[in-house]
Structures are given as structure tokens and as C-alpha cells.
Amino acid sequence: MKRWFNPIRTxxxxxxxxxxxxxxxxxxxxxxxxxxxxxxxxxxxxxxxIVKQKTGVEVKVLAQGTGQALDTARRGDADVVFVHAKSAxxxxxxxxxxxxxxxxxxxxxxxxxPKDDPAxxxxxxxxxALQTIKAKxxxxxxxxxxxxxxxxxxxxWQQAGVDIAKDHGPxxxxxxxxxxxxxxxxxxxxxxxxSDRGTWLAFKNRGDLAVLVEGDKRLFNQYGVMLVNPAKNxxxxxxxxxxxxxxxxxxxxxxxxxxxxxxxxxxxxPNANDPKA
Amino acid sequence: xxxxxxxxxxAASLIVHLDAELREIVFVSLGVSLTASLFAFTIGVPxxxxxxxxxxxxxxxxxxxxxxxxxxxPVVVGxxxxxxxxxxxxxxxxxxxxTPMAMVxxxxxxxxxxxxxxxxxxxxxxxxxxxxxxxxxxASRPRAALSLMCIARDGMLTAFLAAFGRAISEVxxxxxxxxxxxxxxxxxxxxxxxxxxxxxLSFALALGIILVILSxxxxxxxxxxxxxxxxxxxxxxxxxxxQT
Numbered sequence: 001m002k003r004w005f006n007p008i009r010t011x012x013x014x015x016x017x018x019x020x021x022x023x024x025x026x027x028x029x030x031x032x033x034x035x036x037x038x039x040x041x042x043x044x045x046x047x048x049x050i051v052k053q054k055t056g057v058e059v060k061v062l063a064q065g066t067g068q069a070l071d072t073a074r075r076g077d078a079d080v081v082f083v084h085a086k087s088a089x090x091x092x093x094x095x096x097x098x099x100x101x102x103x104x105x106x107x108x109x110x111x112x113x114p115k116d117d118p119a120x121x122x123x124x125x126x127x128x129a130l131q132t133i134k135a136k137x138x139x140x141x142x143x144x145x146x147x148x149x150x151x152x153x154x155x156x157w158q159q160a161g162v163d164i165a166k167d168h169g170p171x172x173x174x175x176x177x178x179x180x181x182x183x184x185x186x187x188x189x190x191x192x193x194x195s196d197r198g199t200w201l202a203f204k205n206r207g208d209l210a211v212l213v214e215g216d217k218r219l220f221n222q223y224g225v226m227l228v229n230p231a232k233n234x235x236x237x238x239x240x241x242x243x244x245x246x247x248x249x250x251x252x253x254x255x256x257x258x259x260x261x262x263x264x265x266x267x268x269x270p271n272a273n274d275p276k277a
Numbered sequence: 278x279x280x281x282x283x284x285x286x287x288a289a290s291l292i293v294h295l296d297a298e299l300r301e302i303v304f305v306s307l308g309v310s311l312t313a314s315l316f317a318f319t320i321g322v323p324x325x326x327x328x329x330x331x332x333x334x335x336x337x338x339x340x341x342x343x344x345x346x347x348x349x350x351p352v353v354v355g356x357x358x359x360x361x362x363x364x365x366x367x368x369x370x371x372x373x374x375x376t377p378m379a380m381v382x383x384x385x386x387x388x389x390x391x392x393x394x395x396x397x398x399x400x401x402x403x404x405x406x407x408x409x410x411x412x413x414x415x416a417s418r419p420r421a422a423l424s425l426m427c428i429a430r431d432g433m434l435t436a437f438l439a440a441f442g443r444a445i446s447e448v449x450x451x452x453x454x455x456x457x458x459x460x461x462x463x464x465x466x467x468x469x470x471x472x473x474x475x476x477x478l479s480f481a482l483a484l485g486i487i488l489v490i491l492s493x494x495x496x497x498x499x500x501x502x503x504x505x506x507x508x509x510x511x512x513x514x515x516x517x518x519x520q521t
Contacts, residue, residue, distance in 0.1 A: 076364030180474025
């Protein structure tokens, strides 16, 4: 009987496949740990080709929640973090994991809910709106994933004088997922939800949802960018990473951010020159 | 029902226009999953065979473990590989986290128990039927095992397809170790997860339809390939069939 299994040929195939995978693994690009809002809103799809063209840096984006993104960077698995929770970012800097935080841009949060607004929060200020939702036990979807939006939501409950960790019922659904998943769930169950405006505007499965509360300055959502500290993680590509950051905060990068529009509406407002942001 | 019709239309339009982004995603999906199932197959077949025909101590326990691993949750594998490959993990110096290589490793580990368990079952049966005959004829154990693999080749193909099926449909592990980076580690399944989170439900479903078509294509190709090989092998086997 002849051998149908030729070890040399098989080995050659395996080696070729392995080499192919190696070629994939090679890269001269940076990893940016960022948030689901920057990806789901389509900002990165728009921005990254411009970054590549202007700076030569190829950016690989990990869309995670702010908490997870900072954790990825702490482990040394990202070169740059681009997130939106100032308190968490400052903690990250204080621990020595980041070099410097640069403000980049802002957008704002909005409270989304069913168009017919059963709890009657439309047009109210944000703390009254949250108190009303709680008083009427209207269904509310919370991200519950330590993301920037989740952190902002918890802060807003606090400002409304509600201890949401202790004082919530079955109306408050913590789903532990991204912004899109939270919006999908709110859409399917006609619930209220806090979202960043960018993701909301780009979101396609709106159902009966609409923006009910907006424009309150407590709903302000600031994005910052930081290079991961090369002193802590020697593998950080600091040169390319810094080049990416420098471009983002340059007048050219800021203009590009301002130029991103969905349905004619601007999603992000550059403010790198505001030192307090 | 509108969503489904919409999805079908979108799937058709994506295929007809050979959408560039779709091509990239399909390429990564097939590349990663085929490589992983091939690795799992190459490692799993000898292990499954050995488990079937070698009487080693603790074999029963090994079989129980392998069968239990069939239910290995992809997220857990993903998380474990993530911690191993992370820069602050033991294999961090390789620098392959968030690359297709990391995805191949994770899927290989996921697919291996399937190959081992299926091959073990088949080879145990085949060994029961023909094993003694081979040994009486004076064939060595490895030699007999090789011949048995030929006899059980249809089952081998099933084992490979089952492994591939698990790999191509899996999302939990690769989204953690691959990071769903556009044009690099984005696959059919991670793209579906992403489009769902963007609220593009019918587009996500369209991608799902294409994934099923892809899966069918691979299955059909293997079937035809298997048939072609079977024809040839039958010829060879009739010349060299062991005299029992």
C-alpha cells in the first residue's frame, strides 16, 4: 500500500502556513485603546485614513469601554489611550502609566427614551429627569461596564441625589455591554438610556426612541488622549504614538475632527487648546 | 419580516459588488479559521489515534477530560490566551496579542478537543474491528494505525469540518485576543457583533447569510475533494489491502 500521507509535503504546508501567519504578525503601526463611542459613531473610520496619509502612522483601534481600554494600556498592550473619563484618566496618570494627558475634543451625552415619554422627562434638566425616572420606576438601561458613559451616568445619579448602587429596582437594567447594545436593548424594550450623542446619531435601529434631555452642561463629555508611559512598558512605540497625538491636537487634526458629520450634523467639537478640558 | 428581506437584498448586493471591505473580512476569517482547524487537525489526529490504540495508564481519565473540553467556552479560552500573550503575561515578549496569529492560537485550542474526541471514537471502533487482524499480519502498531486512518478517512473529514465549523462560527475568543481591528483582525463574526452594536441589524444579518454561504462552500469543497481522493484510494487499497 502506498502512503497517502506524505510527511515532507505536510510539513512544508505547515511551515508555509506558519510563515504566512508570521507575515501577518509583522507591523509598523500603533495600537490605540479607545472607546466604543469613537468607533460606533464612525469617527475612526473617517479619521484613520487621514492620519495614515498625513503622518504615515497606521492606527489599529481597539474599541473597548474606557475602563477596559485603560486596563489594556496598564498591561502594556496598547501604545496610546484615547478615552473619555477625566477622573479615571487622571488616576491612570497618577499611577505613572501615562506620560501626559492632552484634551482633544468633546461631545455631549443625551438622555434617550420612548417618543411618547411615559415618565414625562422631556425638556427637564438632567437631575430632575433622573429623579423622575426613579420615582416612576420607568425602565432604564445602564451600561454597567465601567465605560466612560457608565462612569458619567453614575456621577449624574449622584448629582441627582440617588444612591443608585443601593437604591434601584428591577426597572434599572445593568447590561454590562457597549453603547450600541444598550441602545438596541432600549429600542427593543422602550426604555430610557444615557448615550453619547455621536453613537446615537450614527445608530440606525432607533425604533420609537428619541432624544428627550439635552443641552445641560453637566452632560458634557470630554475626550483625552495619552501616550502610555514607555518607562513602565518598554515596548510602547513612543515615536509613532506621539506623532499620532501631536497630529490629533494640531490645527490640522482638530479641523479634521470638526469636519466629521453624520447627516449634516457635527458629532465632535475639537478643544485641544482648552487647558482646563 | 422586512428585516429579513432587507438582509437578503444587502447580502446579494455585497456579493455582487465584491465589496472590498467584505473581501478583506472574508479573507481574514477563512485564513484564521482554516489555519487553526488545520493545526488542530494535524495535532489532534495523532493524539486521538494514540488515545484509541495505546493502552496507557489513565487513559479513561484523559478521554473524560477531552470530552469535557468539547464544551470549552470560547470566552474563557480567549481570556486565558489574552492573559498569556499580554505584554505583562508570560508570553508577552512575543508581541502577538491583537494579531491574527493570536486568533489562530486561540481557535486551535478550541478546535483540538473536537478533533481528538471524534478521531478517538472513530479509531477506537476501527481498531476494534481490524486492529487484531493487522497485528496478526505482523504490522507494527504505528503502521496499523496509519492504515486504519485511511480506512476511517471519511470520519477524518468530518472531524476536520467539525473543527472548522467551530472556528468559523466562534466570536468570543477572537474578539478578545484579536481586538476586532479593522482590516487586520476583523472577521465575519466580529464584524457581525460590531454591526449589531451599531444598530445596523439587517446589515449584520446580511453578513451572517454570507457566513453561512461561506461555510457551505468549504463543506462542499471538502466533500468533493474527499470524493475525488476516495476514488483514487479505493484503487490503491485494492492493490494493497491487508490479507485477512
